[in-house]
Amino acid sequence: MTTPDSLDARAGATRQLARGDVPVLQRASLREQVRQALEEFIVFGRLAPGEHLAEESLAELLGVSRQPVREALQSLSAAGFVDLRAGRGAFVHEPTAREAREVFHVRALLESDSCRLAAQNIDDDGARRLEVIYAEGHEASQRHDDPRRLIELNRTFHRTMTEIGGNRVSIALVADLERRAGWYLATIITNRAPSSWAEHREILDAVVARDADRARDLMLNHIDHSRDLLEFTGQ
Amino acid sequence: MTTPDSLDARAGATRQLARGDVPVLQRASLREQVRQALEEFIVFGRLAPGEHLAEESLAELLGVSRQPVREALQSLSAAGFVDLRAGRGAFVHEPTAREAREVFHVRALLESDSCRLAAQNIDDDGARRLEVIYAEGHEASQRHDDPRRLIELNRTFHRTMTEIGGNRVSIALVADLERRAGWYLATIITNRAPSSWAEHREILDAVVARDADRARDLMLNHIDHSRDLLEFTGQ
DNA sequence: TTTCTCCATACTGTATGCAGTATGGATGAC
DNA sequence: GTCATCCATACTGCATACAGTATGGAGAAA
Structure with a gap:
């Protein structure tokens, strides 16, 4: 997790057939993967409270475009991990x-x-x-x-x-x-x-x-x- | 509300100075306006449970692009009003x-x-x-x-x-x-x-x-x- | 020095483009 | 008639492009 290395080489969504009789394993969407990665970064302090989360740099860091990053940030906002300031973008929430x-x-x-x-x-x-x-x-x-x-x-x-x-x-x-x-x-x-x-x-x-x-x-x-x-x- | 008429003619975000001493009134982002509009459509039955919410047609209906519609749908999903099926898009949630x-x-x-x-x-x-x-x-x-x-x-x-x-x-x-x-x-x-x-x-x-x-x-x-x-x- | 104005910069918010996938019906085999 | 296969279509998910705004600092005025 220290080398984000882009989230995934095989970005073109593919599916894996489970060995057992569980029918199909859905690969998570990019925005979901990004969401999880960012939440980990926040929870484990790699992204500090108050820090500005610029979409472009996060996208570069994770090897994806701004779009899934943006959607992940909105989701994290609803969950209380980041604050969205209109016109300013996302900041890591500062818990009290x-x-x-x-x-x-x-x-x-x-x-x-x-x-x-x-x-x-x-x-x-x-x-x-x-x-x-x-x-x-x-x-x-x-x-x-x-x-x-x-x-x-x-x-x-x-x-x-x-x-x-x-x-x-x-x-x-x-x-x-x-x-x-x-x-x-x-x-x-x-x-x-x-x-x-x-x-x-x-x-x-x-x-x-x-x-x-x-x-x-x-x-x-x-x-x-x-x-x-x-x-x-x-x- | 029956004629969605596109959400707003003046889509290029502007601000209004309040008459009183309330400093500034933030105009809501398009995605927020779309969110509210769609939630109303759902609550008042204009969009029925189970209905497929295709981004393109909603965008056209509301006079905006797919992007804010997409983000609004994700927000509505978190709030329990729509279900997102991977690869299929959004459907109005069917409450039980x-x-x-x-x-x-x-x-x-x-x-x-x-x-x-x-x-x-x-x-x-x-x-x-x-x-x-x-x-x-x-x-x-x-x-x-x-x-x-x-x-x-x-x-x-x-x-x-x-x-x-x-x-x-x-x-x-x-x-x-x-x-x-x-x-x-x-x-x-x-x-x-x-x-x-x-x-x-x-x-x-x-x-x-x-x-x-x-x-x-x-x-x-x-x-x-x-x-x-x-x-x-x-x- | 202090304060105001203006502008360059960076970044957001929205729009558009493109590749890939789910679906349902037509077609053909049995 | 029933079932499997194939393909056209529509739409999603992600990437990119573009316009417009917030900000902070340089420079001017006091």
């Missing part, structure tokens, strides 16, 4: 602690509700999936695996829980909020606490026991804990 | 009753929480603003004003309440959800009940009395009522 708190608050609302729903909907298959993720995450956190992987596992646990909740609108919103939250944590917080798999264990137990209210409350507290990490940074 | 229920559920979560926050934050100015809106809305609903206006006033009440709550992330999400909800009500429901200003009155009283929990619960029930309208349509 207030905004971070607000995102965590909304996330807590939506995820705790999804957790409540999950406790109502859970079936054996869902319970198994959660157990697998828990086992993996718990072990990885014990071993102090690479932080990138820990973040990924943590996110997988939350995402899966929300998916089991089953409200697709909520699922989509939470996915966005999680990505923003990850950025804030990486940007604002210097030293991130490892995600608490002890709390995940409690939540999981409540969900499997179909104790909806308890599951909801536990998830609420759980996310509030991560939000509390933000409080140290003031303003 | 399930999806509508989900939107109302999330809306209820976010707005009831904002209402709780509003009860904590409210000041004299906020209370005055709410009272004015209530008075206007109550009167209009008594008079059985034009439905379009009733919907507008209803939305204003909710938007103002959310704004007083003060969580900007929530404000932005709720604004999106309200627009979708409005579409669903117009599309799915044949006969929409007038918004209940009696319930608004109760909510407003609780907020002004700073009774946060009661305000929250009332708003939750209030939105559930409108959601219940959806239940008649099955699936």
